[in-house]
Amino acid sequence: MTTTGAPVREATAPDLTGVLDDDARELAGYVAAGEETLAGLPPKAARDGPQRQAADRIHAACRAARHAFLARHVDAVYDLLTDGRTRYPRLPALVRAAAERFPGLVPSAAQMDAERRHLQAEKEGREIDQGIFCAAVLRSATAGRHLIDAMLMPTPRALGLLADFRRTGVAELDTVLVERRGPAAEVTFRNAHCLNAEDTGLIADLETAVDLALLDDQVRVGVLRGGEVDHPRYRGRRVFSAGINLKDLRNGAIPLLEFLLGRELGYLNKMCRGLLVDAAAGPWSDRTVAKPWIGAVDSFAIGGGMQLLLVLDRVIAERDAYVSLPAAEEGIVPGLGNLRLTRLTGARLARQMVLGGRSIPVASAEGRLICDEVVEPQDMPDAIDRAVRELGAPAVAANRRMLVLAEEPLDVFREYLAEFAYAQVRRAYSDDVLAKVERRWQRSGAR
Numbered sequence: 001m002t003t004t005g006a007p008v009r010e011a012t013a014p015d016l017t018g019v020l021d022d023d024a025r026e027l028a029g030y031v032a033a034g035e036e037t038l039a040g041l042p043p044k045a046a047r048d049g050p051q052r053q054a055a056d057r058i059h060a061a062c063r064a065a066r067h068a069f070l071a072r073h074v075d076a077v078y079d080l081l082t083d084g085r086t087r088y089p090r091l092p093a094l095v096r097a098a099a100e101r102f103p104g105l106v107p108s109a110a111q112m113d114a115e116r117r118h119l120q121a122e123k124e125g126r127e128i129d130q131g132i133f134c135a136a137v138l139r140s141a142t143a144g145r146h147l148i149d150a151m152l153m154p155t156p157r158a159l160g161l162l163a164d165f166r167r168t169g170v171a172e173l174d175t176v177l178v179e180r181r182g183p184a185a186e187v188t189f190r191n192a193h194c195l196n197a198e199d200t201g202l203i204a205d206l207e208t209a210v211d212l213a214l215l216d217d218q219v220r221v222g223v224l225r226g227g228e229v230d231h232p233r234y235r236g237r238r239v240f241s242a243g244i245n246l247k248d249l250r251n252g253a254i255p256l257l258e259f260l261l262g263r264e265l266g267y268l269n270k271m272c273r274g275l276l277v278d279a280a281a282g283p284w285s286d287r288t289v290a291k292p293w294i295g296a297v298d299s300f301a302i303g304g305g306m307q308l309l310l311v312l313d314r315v316i317a318e319r320d321a322y323v324s325l326p327a328a329e330e331g332i333v334p335g336l337g338n339l340r341l342t343r344l345t346g347a348r349l350a351r352q353m354v355l356g357g358r359s360i361p362v363a364s365a366e367g368r369l370i371c372d373e374v375v376e377p378q379d380m381p382d383a384i385d386r387a388v389r390e391l392g393a394p395a396v397a398a399n400r401r402m403l404v405l406a407e408e409p410l411d412v413f414r415e416y417l418a419e420f421a422y423a424q425v426r427r428a429y430s431d432d433v434l435a436k437v438e439r440r441w442q443r444s445g446a447r
Contacts, residue, residue: 014065020076024102027069031104034058038124045122059125063132066105070136077102078143085142088150088279091265092257094137095130106133120252121434127256131425134261138418141411148414151265152276152288157204158211165212176205177227178212183220184294184388185213190227195234195242198304200259207267214275214289220392222271223384224308225296234299240321243303246330247444249428250437256425263304264335264417272311272404285401292391292400296384297321297362297371303334309370310340313400314387317362317371318380324359331433333424339416343407345369 014026038058041051070077079085081097089097099106107115107126115123138144165171169180175191187209189196196202213222226240248254274290281287295301295309297317306323309315317323325341327334334354341350349366352358362371375383390396427433 013061014068016068016072018072020073023069023073024105027065028102028104030065031062034062043122044118044124055124059128062104063129066129066132067136069105070133074136074140075142077105078137078140078146082146085146088146088153090150090153090155091134091147091261094147094150095133095257098133106130116252118252120250120254120428121438123252123429125429127425128422128429130256131422134256135418135422138414138421141414144414144418145410148265148269148410149276149279151262152270152273153279154211154215154275154277155207158208158215161208162212162215166216166218169218171209171212173205173208175199175202176209178209180216180219182388183218183392184223184384185209185216185219185221186223186225187213188225188227189241192227192229194245194247195229195231195239196226196305197242197245198259198263199245199248200253200255203259203263203267207262207270210267210270211275214270214291215277220291220397221388222291222293223296223388224293224312225384226298226305238298240295240297240299240301241303241305241308242300243305243326244330244332246437246440250434250441254428256421256428260424260428261417261421264420268308268311268336269413272408273410274401284405285398290397290401292396294384294387294391296380297323298377298380300324302326303330306370307335307337307340310337310344313391313396314373315371316373316375316380316383316387317367318377319363319374320377321362322359323362323367323370324357325353326357327354328357329436331430331436332427333420336413336416336420339412340408 014023014030016023016026038055041047041055044055047055077098081094081101082089095106096109099108107129111126115126137147161171165178171178175189177188177190179186187206189202191197191199191202210222213219226238228236229239244254254260271293274288276288278287292313293311294314294316295312297309297315298321300321301309301323303324303326306325309323325334325337338354341353345353345366349369353360360366360370363374367374373383
């Protein structure tokens with residue numbers, strides 16, 4: 001192959017036979033040849049048109065080979081990486097193990113370290129290769145269910161904080177405060193500098209907070225609320241969430257594994273299905289700890305903030321608040337919003353919100369489909385207390401578990417997430433999304 005715009009000689013696609021070790025060697029050699037040619041090109045930001053096209057062809061060919069390999073071998077690969085599904089590595093650890101055991105299947109640690117040094121628009125897009133692997137694992141009923149179980153287990157960080165939280169009833173994390181008040185664990189977002197937008201720090205802290213609330217026997221109900229923010233327009237006011245931090249997306253700091261998939265398989269799924277505490281137990285009710293969750297929406301819940309409302313059991317909003325899923329404007333997929341929103345709003349309103357960017361005042365008739373109760377700002381604390389008393393009743397946990405089983409069967413969740421894993425990461429590297437986040441960055445005057 002050349003790097004000067006001359007015709008590129010395409011390598012022959014790997015000849016897969018169906019024998020795992022043989023096919024793994026074929027894939028590794030094929031990808032290594034592509035990487036050698038890619039290394040002869042300038043960095044992505046410095047490539048001219050023909051060089052960009054050559055790089056795109058190399059990536060496309062290697063990705064087609066990965067798809068073909070995983071179509072034959074995903075279950076065998078997953079079993080090797082998890083010792084026959086006797087171990088439960090979380091998603092980042094699983095992908096790291098895949099990089100070591102099957103060179104070329106997913107990016108190496110060194111390749112991902114190099115990617116992290118670049119803006120989103122200047123990366124090779126190696127997370128797309130991770131997305132191919134994650135999607136294939138989730139498409140498999142055997143491997144996908146096991147991975148979902150692994151991500152429903154308590155995080156080591158939460159287990160390390162649990163004894164102190166049980167003793168004091170308080171956990172101060174970087175972007176989240178967890179306080180036990182009576183039977184409730186109140187989780188307050190404190191990402192004040194960015195309107196409680198979601199970044200990797202907040203995602204990790206929220207999963208820790210959810211784990212603590214579910215593991216503490218004194219807690220019967222969880223409450224989510226945004227804290228006060230620093231933005232000039234809202235300074236001193238509570239804000240629920242501004243959704244994904246688009247500045248971080250532009251700067252290449254919204255990772256697929258820890259953020260885009262981690263939030264869906266992690267704290268959001270734990271709130272929905274419960275925390276997996278005994279993988280060997282039989283019935284799901286014996287394997288998990290699940291509790292009802294309340295959301296208190298001040299000011300607005302945008303994007304990921306609104307997606308969060310879709311897994312809650314009670315949503316209380318102040319009268320002037322609004323909700324929106326600005327997927328059309330941002331150009332990315334709104335998490336599991338496309339799966340869950342129609343259950344509340346019906347198909348027409350869901351399409352207006354997801355495809356058209358329609359914003360919904362909570363006090364409107366449409367807003368009442370999403371929020372259970374609309375109150376004056378000063379009445380929010382009393383409304384939260386009432387909801388805690390009602391949802392803390394003994395029969396609530398059992399009934400909400402049955403509702404989840406009926407509304408979102410595990411395989412529906414798994415199959416949706418398999419498509420999301422690939423679709424979302426491709427959107428995150430698409431030209432239109434990169435252009436949109438750059439325009440926002442320029443308009444903000446940030447550098």
